Amino acid sequence: MTVAIWHRLATPPTTKVDWLVRGCLILSLASFLGAGITAISYWRERYGTIQTALNSAQAKLDDAVLELNAELEHLETTVETLAEDLSSGSLENAEVEARLEETLRANPNFSATAVAYEPYGFSEERELFHPNFKRLLTDGGERFERFDTEEFSNYLEADWYRQPLLEGAQWTYPYISPIINSIILEYSVPFTVPDADAPDPSGIVYANYDLNQLSRLFQSFDLGTTGYPIVITSSGQLIYHPITSFVQQQRSMIDLAQEFNDSDLEAIARQMMAGESGIGERSGGAASWMIYQSIPATNWSVGVVLFRDDIFGDTVSLTNKLVLLSVLLTSGVVLALVVALPPHRDHISQLWLLSMSVSGVLALGLLAIWLLEIQQVEVVQDTTPPLVTETSLQQFLSRQRENNIEQGLSEPIFLPTGVFLQSMEFKNANDFFVTGYIWQRYNDEIHEGISRGFVLPEAIAFSSQEAYRQDLPNGELIGWYFQATLRQTFDYSKYPFDNQQGWLRIWHQDFASNVILTPDLGAYDLMVPLSLPGLESLDNMVVPGWNIKQSFFRYRFNSYNSNFGFMGETQVKDFPELYFEVDLERDLVTVIITQIMRVIIVSGLLFGVQYLVRYKKDDNQLGFSASGVISASGGFSFILILDQINLRSQLATGGIIYIEYLYFVLYIMILVVVFNAIMVAKGSDNALLKYNNNILPKLLYWPLLLGLQILVTLYVFV
Incomplete structure (x- = not known):
């Protein structure tokens, strides 16, 4: 076929078909050239976006590793110095407690310093001696406390004690401290006091670096909206992970990779365990990149997931x-098909093949545009990015505090607030029903005189009841169970290929005061939006016809033209209101079955009617009735009109929505079929209609229908 096409193109054109083929060839080449240019532009922008994000994350990771390595090296040096001083005798046993407390106070990155002696290693009168100085963080700051560990724990048989005592200086695997009930990392060094009767070694001296310290370090380096760090040992065991249960259970990165059948993650884990640095890409449902780098001081490895x-x-x-690329490729292939299958009048089978091939390509092009549109993400204006780290939250709150001071207003009062949704449902086009829990943490000093409670300003039906109350060291925690039907505005202009965003807009009960609700980020295992924080597990969360993409907190700035009758200072202009948002996308299979299928069926039935429209050559030939075509077309129109009216009553939206344009195209095609039937029934002598007994309208039906649908799709989506 290729040789025949080339021969035909090499021959000078003599007929209209030859000129048509030449024109289609030129346009096809131009389309493919445009597609190539568009593809290059797309990949350059995509690659640039990826590289910018990876370079930014790499720079932040470099800073984090540099600081973490310096802190760990300093901790190692400090502990080794203590051990050397004990072994040399420059630090006597009687002075060790004061030295430990002094060291802890002088090093804010240490969470504990301690020394543990072998039996009678401290003195002949005291069998066991294990003074442990802890830095305890409270709402009011920090305090230091001394614990005699030997009084409530037999440390002699513990792995964290025996291993460094017998094997030498080392970092222990993470374990939960029984004193502060927190996961800690520990560096231990054995020592031998200069006494002939002292055991050799005499004990260990160590310092702790707890996960809270590690978490604060990573939060100080903003790693992006959803990126999160992990730290593993050279054996692959997790030292730090946003899901703390993985660390508590002493899971390894290899275990997780094998559990989730993630070969990409396993390959990255082995490279990290080998002390390598680089960037690994993970495919799958939540595609991501991991940037990893080793920590020289410990041979651990840090990774950042983006x-x-x-x-x-x-x-x-x-x-x-991508839409432009799809259109150019579609048009290029359609034109190339005309070149490969020239529309000669006497080749009827080839004309049908050309028609069906062109229709198939147009259908694929339309499907590609639908798939691209349903995956599109737009940035909402006048909002903050999703709040996923304490650093980004505190930066925002600091700016708000500064703005208030500049405007002569009182400093805002921040109130931690959390949300957990157990069910969601679209009641109708504008009503969103949710159930779940909302809790708030009150500090007796900060929130003195502040009422307890919240308001959902968009609720048209609402009920709540206090579910629990817990006393805190300096205040209280109150949680409410609630049910609410929220009246919200959704954009249905691209229905049924629209993505929607349901939200919970929360005010404090004193909503015109200076109270800013802040997300209680510490109450969630992982704040990555794709991990769906604040939502019931997907096994129990049913939202028919929708897929839940992500959930997160953010602020939106709203203003009001009333002070609601409050006297004095009110905060009703450009005030940051807390939103808990859930991004939803329509399930494509549901869309096709419930909405697109009826369009396809009506289109197919209408083609069947069109196929029967022909000139009657003799009385015995099965013909058609123009009135029958009009009746059938009227039935199709009636179906579409009823469906459109029903759709309008459900969505109750202004303007024209996307699927209505598909109905309009079908209305046009119905009129075309009816007009063709009337002309044939009248016995029109039009050469185009009489050619091969009205075959041209049949050949052009699907290409015309799909071409019009692509045009209206581009009009709405682009």
Whole structure:
């Protein structure tokens, strides 16, 4: 076939078909050239976006590793110095407690310093001696406390004690401290006091670096909206992970990779265990990149996970380029088909093949645009990015405090608030029903005189009851169970290929005062939006026809033209209101079955009617009735009109929604079929209609229908 096509193109054109083929060839080549340019532009923008995100994360990781390595090296040096001083006798046993407390106070990155002696290693009168100085963090700051560990724990048989005593200086695996009930990392060094009767070794001296310290270090380096860090040992055991249960259970990165059948993660884990540095890509449902780097002081490795959906937070530009690429490729292939299958009048089978091939390509092009549109992500204006780290939250709150001071207003009062949704449902086009829990943490000093409670300003039906109350060291925690139907505005212009965002807009009960609700980030295992924090597990969360993409907290700035009758200072202009948002996308299979299928069926039935429209050559030939075509077309129109009216009553939205444009295309096609039937029934002598007994309308039906649908799709989506 290729030789025949080339021969035909090499021959000078003599007929209209030859000129048509030449024109289609030129346009096809131009389309493919445009597609190539668009593809290059797309990949350059995509690659640039990825590289910018990875380079930024790499720079932050370098800073984090540099600081972490310096802190760990300093801790090692400090502990080794203590051990050397004990072994040399420059630090006597009687002075060791004062030295431990002094060391702890002088090093804010240490969570504990301690020394543990072998039996009678401290003195002949005292069998066991294990003074442990802890830095305890409270709401009011920090305090230091001394514990005699030997009084409530037999440390002699504990692994954290025996291993460094017998094997030498080392970092122990993470374990839960029975004193502060926190996961800690510990560096221990054995020592031998200069006494002939003292055991050799005489004990160990150690310092702790707890996970809270590690967490604060990573939070000080903002690693992106959804990126999160992990730390593993050279054996692969997790030292730090946002899901603390993995660390508590002493899980390894290899275990997790094998449990989730993630070969990419396993390969990255083995490279990290080998002390290598680099960037690994993970495919799958939540595609991501992991940037990893070793910590020289300990041979541990730090990795930062960046999700693809986070990097491409606003995909409008990239999606538009992909849509343009799809259109150019579709048009290029359609034109190439005309070149490969020239429409000669006497080749009827070839004409049908050309028609069906063109229709198939147009259908694939339309499907590609639908798939691209349903995955598109747009940035909401006048909002903050999702709040996923304590650093980003505190930076925002600091700016708000500064703005209030500049405007002569009182400093805002921050009130930690959490949300956990157990069910969601779209009651109708504008009513969103939710149930779940909301809790708030009150500090007796900060929130003195502040009422207890919250308001959901968009609720048209609401009920709540106090579910629990817990006393805190300096205040109280109150949780409410609630049910609410929220009246919200949703954009249905691209229905049924729209993505929606349901939200919980929360005010404090004193909503015109200076109280800013802050997300209680510490109450969640992982704040990565893709991990769906604040939502019931997907096994129990049912939202028919929708897929839950992500959930997160953010602020939106709202203003009001009333002070609600409050006297004195009110905060009703550009005030940051806390939103808990859930991103939803329509399930494509549900969309096709419930909405697109009826369009396909009506289109197919209408083609069946069109196929029967022909000139009657003799009385014995099965013909058609123009009135029958009109009746059938009227029935199709009636079905579409009823469906459109029903759709309008359900959505109750202004303007024209996308699926209505598909109905309009079908209305046009119905009119075309009816007009063709009337012309044939009248016995029109039009050459185009009489050619092969009205075959041209049949050949052009599907290409025309799909071409019009692509045009209206581009009009709405681009």
